[in-house]
Amino acid sequence: MQLIQRQSAKAIQPKNETFECPEVLGAKHSVPLLDGRYVPQIFLDNAASTKPFKVVSDFLQEIQPYYSNIHRGTGFDSSFCTERYEQARRIVGDFVGWDSDRDVVIPVRNTTEGMNLLANTISFAPGDRVLTTILEHHSNDLPWRSKAKVEHLPINSEGQIDLEELERRLDPTKGRVRVVSMTGASNITGTVLPIHEIATLAHKYGALMVVDGAQLVPHRRVTMKPHTDPSHIDFLVFSGHKMNCPTGVGAVVGRRDIFSAAAPYQTGGGTISTVTVDSITWAAPPDRNEAGTPNVLGLLALARTIQVLEAVGMDAIDAHERELTALLLEKLNRIPQVKVLGSSNPEAMEKRVGAVSFTVEGVPHNLVAAILSFEWGIAVRNGTFCAQPLMKHLLNTNEDFICGSKSENAARLSGADGAVRASLGVHNTEQDIETLVEAVTSIAQKQWKGDYEQDAATGEYLPRGFRFDFSLLPGFSTEPILNNPILTPVRQGGLKLISPFPLVTVAGIGALLTTFWVYFW
Numbered sequence: 001m002q003l004i005q006r007q008s009a010k011a012i013q014p015k016n017e018t019f020e021c022p023e024v025l026g027a028k029h030s031v032p033l034l035d036g037r038y039v040p041q042i043f044l045d046n047a048a049s050t051k052p053f054k055v056v057s058d059f060l061q062e063i064q065p066y067y068s069n070i071h072r073g074t075g076f077d078s079s080f081c082t083e084r085y086e087q088a089r090r091i092v093g094d095f096v097g098w099d100s101d102r103d104v105v106i107p108v109r110n111t112t113e114g115m116n117l118l119a120n121t122i123s124f125a126p127g128d129r130v131l132t133t134i135l136e137h138h139s140n141d142l143p144w145r146s147k148a149k150v151e152h153l154p155i156n157s158e159g160q161i162d163l164e165e166l167e168r169r170l171d172p173t174k175g176r177v178r179v180v181s182m183t184g185a186s187n188i189t190g191t192v193l194p195i196h197e198i199a200t201l202a203h204k205y206g207a208l209m210v211v212d213g214a215q216l217v218p219h220r221r222v223t224m225k226p227h228t229d230p231s232h233i234d235f236l237v238f239s240g241h242k243m244n245c246p247t248g249v250g251a252v253v254g255r256r257d258i259f260s261a262a263a264p265y266q267t268g269g270g271t272i273s274t275v276t277v278d279s280i281t282w283a284a285p286p287d288r289n290e291a292g293t294p295n296v297l298g299l300l301a302l303a304r305t306i307q308v309l310e311a312v313g314m315d316a317i318d319a320h321e322r323e324l325t326a327l328l329l330e331k332l333n334r335i336p337q338v339k340v341l342g343s344s345n346p347e348a349m350e351k352r353v354g355a356v357s358f359t360v361e362g363v364p365h366n367l368v369a370a371i372l373s374f375e376w377g378i379a380v381r382n383g384t385f386c387a388q389p390l391m392k393h394l395l396n397t398n399e400d401f402i403c404g405s406k407s408e409n410a411a412r413l414s415g416a417d418g419a420v421r422a423s424l425g426v427h428n429t430e431q432d433i434e435t436l437v438e439a440v441t442s443i444a445q446k447q448w449k450g451d452y453e454q455d456a457a458t459g460e461y462l463p464r465g466f467r468f469d470f471s472l473l474p475g476f477s478t479e480p481i482l483n484n485p486i487l488t489p490v491r492q493g494g495l496k497l498i499s500p501f502p503l504v505t506v507a508g509i510g511a512l513l514t515t516f517w518v519y520f521w
């Protein structure tokens with residue numbers, strides 16, 4: 001493998017010299033290019049998922065031998081894990097400024113599960129309304145739709161909602177607003193909403209304030225504030241996999257009384273205090289809301305990740321990412337063919353995080369993303385980012401997008417059926433931005449090497465005659481693993497034991513019989 005060091009047009013001197021990012025696993029590993037070279041990857045898909053901190057991965061390795069199911073085990077390992085699990089819960093709550101008496105931390109798989117949990121826990125009366133915005137990810141929109149009438153507040157050219165319009169909509173004569181559920185930061189435009197001002201208004205009219213923190217919590221210090229403060233957040237939801245924690249865990253932090261008042265959304269082991277054949281008494285939250293064996297190691301990893309983020313400093317992370325985002329916007333603004341979606345003002349960093357989506361005139365978004373990957377080793381995301389109403393607004397189209405038939409869709413929408421998103425994470429550097437901008441500049445000038453064809457089924461662009469070769473990467477080989485024989489299905493029913501030992505035994509018996517036969521014949 002030929003690893004090429006990236007050449008930069010000019011030497012980059014990071015401005016924020018004090019910022020040190022802990023090692024992020026795989027953030028810079030080498031990836032193949034169309035021309036056969038390998039380069040260190042530039043990972044700019046952090047809004048979808050970040051890669052885990054190495055120290056968190058090491059921590060998981062260390063703790064795994066002690067793993068045991070929690071709460072009612074009496075063994076050493078179970079007692080240990082139970083203690084660490086409850087400690088992790090407190091670390092998660094403290095990170096977002098919970099009130100440990102009045103709030104609970106409920107581990108979930110991700111923000112989507114958290115939002116579904118809330119939509120199925122908060123009580124709604126007929127005619128109730130949920131106010132949200134056009135900025136929302138589908139995960140903070142669809143779960144509410146079967147529970148109440150969902151209204152989407154519009155945004156202005158800066159991507160912000162109008163607080164006066166919000167107050168008008170909160171007017172109870174139009175029907176009770178039970179929940180105001182808004183994103184902390186948009187996954188497309190990066191817009192940060194004034195969540196505490198919104199919460200103050202929501203509380204003035206008796207509504208609950210829910211914040212989708214998926215894109216905010218990883219990048220900024222978020223504090224829920226005391227319950228006595230009208231600007232407090234009632235529920236905050238976020239995902240670990242967007243904040244350098246291994247995937248599979250997130251959290252809902254919020255009001256114990258609301259969870260206490262509702263039957264659990266999912267029922268089963270762990271959720272009850274008493275069960276008879278004809279009655280159930282639910283346990284108190286959070287147990288009530290953690291049906292089945294929880295993701296113990298996931299929550300431990302989340303707590304460890306939070307400790308790493310705290311050690312680096314959320315303010316330092318914020319400052320580092322603001323600097324890089326401003327640089328990216330400033331440079332993209334100079335490419336005439338590029339249009340940044342939402343605000344592209346590099347001076348207005350207070351109001352946004354580093355999710356930067358853009359289109360390149362005359363080049364479909366899926367082709368831009370393919371060229372970035374195959375010719376530059378740059379990982380971005382493209383499409384409509386699970387926020388179709390917002391993309392319709394931003395791309396100024398009345399046509400509906402159709403997931404899974406991008407090819408026809410692109411033709412119908414004259415190519416304006418999505419955008420490219422570069423999203424920054426804690427490990428990114430000024431050099432990453434420089435290389436991305438260099439790549440986008442050349443794509444905008446229609447300069448690329450590959451001959452790309454579009455897959456009719458998926459709409460993806462792929463270079464003709466070239467596919468990534470994953471064969472040397474970890475996989476599920478059926479090779480026998482020493483001391484760990486593995487079972488693989490055989491065609492006509494049953495399981496076949498793949499292990500060197502039976503073969504050795506058969507060969508041994510064969511050799512023995514042959515020897516006897518030759519000797520005695």
Ligand SMILES: Cc1ncc(COP(=O)(O)O)c(C=O)c1O
Pocket residue numbers: 047048110111112113137139140183185186187212214215239
């Ligand atoms: C703003 C926002 N909310 C919710 C989600 C859903 O998060 P998850 O996929 O972790 O459930 C995302 C994911 O990208 C997001 O960006």
